[in-house]
Amino acid sequence: MKNYNIAILGATGAVGQTMLRVLEERNFPVDEIRLLASERSAGKELEFMGIKYKVQPVSPEAFEGIDIALFSAGGSRSKEWAPVAVEKGAIVIDNSSAFRMDDDVPLVVPEVNPEDVKWHKGIIANPNCSTIQMVVALNPIHKSKKIKRVIVSTYQAVSGAGATAIKDLEEETKAFFEGKYYYPEALPNHIAFNVIPHIDVFLDNDYTKEEMKMFNETRKIMHAPEIKVSATCARVPVFYGHSEAVTIETEEPISPEEAREILKNAPGVILEDDPQNNVYPMPIEVAGKDEVFVGRIRKDLAFDNGLSMWVVADNLRKGAATNAVQIAELLVEYGLV
Amino acid sequence: MKNYNIAILGATGAVGQTMLRVLEERNFPVDEIRLLASERSAGKELEFMGIKYKVQPVSPEAFEGIDIALFSAGGSRSKEWAPVAVEKGAIVIDNSSAFRMDDDVPLVVPEVNPEDVKWHKGIIANPNCSTIQMVVALNPIHKSKKIKRVIVSTYQAVSGAGATAIKDLEEETKAFFEGKYYYPEALPNHIAFNVIPHIDVFLDNDYTKEEMKMFNETRKIMHAPEIKVSATCARVPVFYGHSEAVTIETEEPISPEEAREILKNAPGVILEDDPQNNVYPMPIEVAGKDEVFVGRIRKDLAFDNGLSMWVVADNLRKGAATNAVQIAELLVEYGLV
Numbered sequence: 001m002k003n004y005n006i007a008i009l010g011a012t013g014a015v016g017q018t019m020l021r022v023l024e025e026r027n028f029p030v031d032e033i034r035l036l037a038s039e040r041s042a043g044k045e046l047e048f049m050g051i052k053y054k055v056q057p058v059s060p061e062a063f064e065g066i067d068i069a070l071f072s073a074g075g076s077r078s079k080e081w082a083p084v085a086v087e088k089g090a091i092v093i094d095n096s097s098a099f100r101m102d103d104d105v106p107l108v109v110p111e112v113n114p115e116d117v118k119w120h121k122g123i124i125a126n127p128n129c130s131t132i133q134m135v136v137a138l139n140p141i142h143k144s145k146k147i148k149r150v151i152v153s154t155y156q157a158v159s160g161a162g163a164t165a166i167k168d169l170e171e172e173t174k175a176f177f178e179g180k181y182y183y184p185e186a187l188p189n190h191i192a193f194n195v196i197p198h199i200d201v202f203l204d205n206d207y208t209k210e211e212m213k214m215f216n217e218t219r220k221i222m223h224a225p226e227i228k229v230s231a232t233c234a235r236v237p238v239f240y241g242h243s244e245a246v247t248i249e250t251e252e253p254i255s256p257e258e259a260r261e262i263l264k265n266a267p268g269v270i271l272e273d274d275p276q277n278n279v280y281p282m283p284i285e286v287a288g289k290d291e292v293f294v295g296r297i298r299k300d301l302a303f304d305n306g307l308s309m310w311v312v313a314d315n316l317r318k319g320a321a322t323n324a325v326q327i328a329e330l331l332v333e334y335g336l337v
Numbered sequence: 338m339k340n341y342n343i344a345i346l347g348a349t350g351a352v353g354q355t356m357l358r359v360l361e362e363r364n365f366p367v368d369e370i371r372l373l374a375s376e377r378s379a380g381k382e383l384e385f386m387g388i389k390y391k392v393q394p395v396s397p398e399a400f401e402g403i404d405i406a407l408f409s410a411g412g413s414r415s416k417e418w419a420p421v422a423v424e425k426g427a428i429v430i431d432n433s434s435a436f437r438m439d440d441d442v443p444l445v446v447p448e449v450n451p452e453d454v455k456w457h458k459g460i461i462a463n464p465n466c467s468t469i470q471m472v473v474a475l476n477p478i479h480k481s482k483k484i485k486r487v488i489v490s491t492y493q494a495v496s497g498a499g500a501t502a503i504k505d506l507e508e509e510t511k512a513f514f515e516g517k518y519y520y521p522e523a524l525p526n527h528i529a530f531n532v533i534p535h536i537d538v539f540l541d542n543d544y545t546k547e548e549m550k551m552f553n554e555t556r557k558i559m560h561a562p563e564i565k566v567s568a569t570c571a572r573v574p575v576f577y578g579h580s581e582a583v584t585i586e587t588e589e590p591i592s593p594e595e596a597r598e599i600l601k602n603a604p605g606v607i608l609e610d611d612p613q614n615n616v617y618p619m620p621i622e623v624a625g626k627d628e629v630f631v632g633r634i635r636k637d638l639a640f641d642n643g644l645s646m647w648v649v650a651d652n653l654r655k656g657a658a659t660n661a662v663q664i665a666e667l668l669v670e671y672g673l674v
Contacts, residue, residue, distance in 0.1 A: 153490035230639035232582035245569035302567035
């Protein structure tokens with residue numbers, strides 16, 4: 001079996017470090033691992049398979065001989081370095097939003113549209129965290145009864161905004177108990193014991209970019225340009241794990257029992273739906289896990305043909321690192337690398 | 338001007354104590370104040386207008402001579418004591434869910450259906466906290482363009498579950514930083530850095546009672562039995578202030594500009610809607626305030642005639658104590674007491 005040379009750009013970040021853990025856990029066939037970051041983070045040491053590696057500053061030469069480059073260093077670095085890495089012969093799996101909506105870049109969730117990796121031209125985009133977990137839950141239902149519209153409200157963890165945002169929640173909460181003032185560095189507002197209805201920047205239609213990602217990326221991943229998605233994305237004082245209240249209207253009726261049966265057998269989904277025994281997914285329980293957890297499935301009361309459900313996943317894993325490594329696995333499986 | 342004898346049953350609770358503060362702040366014409374609670378809480382002292390009062394155990398005699406009794410001691414105590422208080426000549430304003438859906442009990446939000454107090458038969462019900470803030474925001478829109486359906490997701494503060502739940506969040510968060518284990522006493526699950534999609538008990542249709550309150554009470558308060566309300570109610574690690582992501586479909590089109598104009602002039606509403614300058618309502622900023630704060634108004638992308646918005650209010654104030662005292666003020670204004 002062939003082993004591959006893997007580079008991680010943004011290795012010191014919250015997602016980058018999780019990528020290392022996921023590559024280890026899933027026994028990805030790694031020959032050489034190369035950890036890359038900006039000048040600021042270069043020199044730090046990170047462990048992979050029990051060996052310490054020094055993080056190198058990103059450069060064109062750093063991609064020499066690399067088979068797969070996992071990028072998670074923000075959109076502007078992706079735009080700068082992805083063409084360079086591709087030029088050097090690597091396939092880039094990019095976690096930023098830089099290329100997601102490009103017509104010649106596949107946007108892939110392996111449980112939903114694995115075949116799309118086959119038409120890549122060097123870059124494959126990893127979708128937005130909130131979108132990934134939602135489409136893993138919705139696609140199996142859509143294949144059975146067409147979904148017309150989706151109304152989703154998110155309860156997103158601070159780790160989605162990176163390592164500094166994790167520190168923000170921790171430090172601001174401690175400061176609260178000490179009667180001190182702390183202003184978050186990474187988040188747009190106070191997060192301790194608060195809810196911030198603002199993730200990523202506001203656009204001209206008064207939706208945030210995060211909310212529009214859920215609209216646009218869902219359609220592209222599910223190959224369903226007719227589905228209407230209305231999202232409200234809010235940050236809550238949670239470290240790991242995004243929760244989503246998802247309401248759908250389908251073209252034909254679907255009962256909660258049918259939906260449970262579909263999701264019980266759906267790839268990457270774990271059904272946790274026994275409300276009478278207080279069984280439903282919650283972020284503190286999904287943290288560290290790779291699947292998408294679905295519960296609270298019930299007939300929606302606003303639509304004749306509607307369902308409501310509660311979808312939770314670890315945003316750093318299935319929402320980012322795990323999905324990216326799964327895409328790399330697809331490249332191996334399809335003999336594309 | 339006449340002054341009134343007021344009793345508060347459940348005076349030592351989170352809502353009961355807020356009722357005392359709101360009566361003071363709004364200069365309600367109080368002659369005598371009588372603080373009542375269960376045997377367990379009797380004997381405690383609470384201040385009103387600078388004077389300390391001892392909490393008395395509730396008894397039939399305790400309602401002798403009372404004009405208005407504010408109840409916030411849970412449904413079973415309301416069922417036991419409301420008929421007694423009415424028998425003694427008091428008008429009961431009940432914050433529990435015990436009588437809300439009774440056909441001969443008005444369910445009143447003064448900004449929405451003030452006239453309903455006029456047909457009371459001794460008991461007037463104060464609605465569910467999440468419902469109150471939602472109908473204050475939706476009713477002015479409904480009067481302009483009929484609302485067909487509402488999809489709402491809540492982000493509810495622990496104070497909605499009472500004083501012990503406030504302690505739960507505080508103690509569990511502290512324990513987290515000390516590496517200790519703490520299990521909440523009042524909440525059905527861990528709340529520190531978590532989200533719990535479970536408020537009140539689960540019913541046969543797999544909705545919670547809290548979610549069905551939003552369905553049923555909205556229709557009764559707004560006199561709109563045709564509106565369909567689908568709710569997902571979740572508890573978040575916030576002390577004070579419920580947030581709601583509200584999506585509506587209207588019969589005719591309504592633009593965000595029209596909705597802003599309507600809400601700017603709506604009773605009890607404060608519009609905080611300037612996303613480009615990071616202005617939107619958040620729970621830590623509405624805590625201690627009596628109004629309903631609305632922001633993030635935008636054309637909903639899932640419906641042709643739809644709007645989305647973000648609605649936040651202090652659940653102990655407008656969601657409970659303030660609304661109850663406003664009902665008492667209506668009784669005075671209409672000469673019903």
